[in-house]
Amino acid sequence: MRYCKQICHRCGTEADSLRASWFNLHMLCQNCLTEEVAHPLYEQAKRAEFTKTQTGNYRFEGFGLPDDLQRKYYPN
Ligand SMILES: [Zn+2]
Numbered sequence: 601m602r603y604c605k606q607i608c609h610r611c612g613t614e615a616d617s618l619r620a621s622w623f624n625l626h627m628l629c630q631n632c633l634t635e636e637v638a639h640p641l642y643e644q645a646k647r648a649e650f651t652k653t654q655t656g657n658y659r660f661e662g663f664g665l666p667d668d669l670q671r672k673y674y675p676n
Contacts, residue, residue, distance in 0.1 A: 608632055610673055622646055623665045641666045 605614040608629035610621070615629035622636055622645040636642055645663035
């Protein structure tokens, strides 16, 4: 195989490339990324990420997945 398919951490879909979530440490497919961008808390999560890099707090594990997405993907 010349390239490896990657698996989205959130929905489990195979994807050619994954991008980092703004909400947590997941690597996401394009669909999940688009869903995040459309989320009302997206801008807030981006600001939190900026604050992290400014303060050098690399133990920060992300803004946290919003409750509605949490329930959608992790109902238990
Ligand atoms: Zn996905």
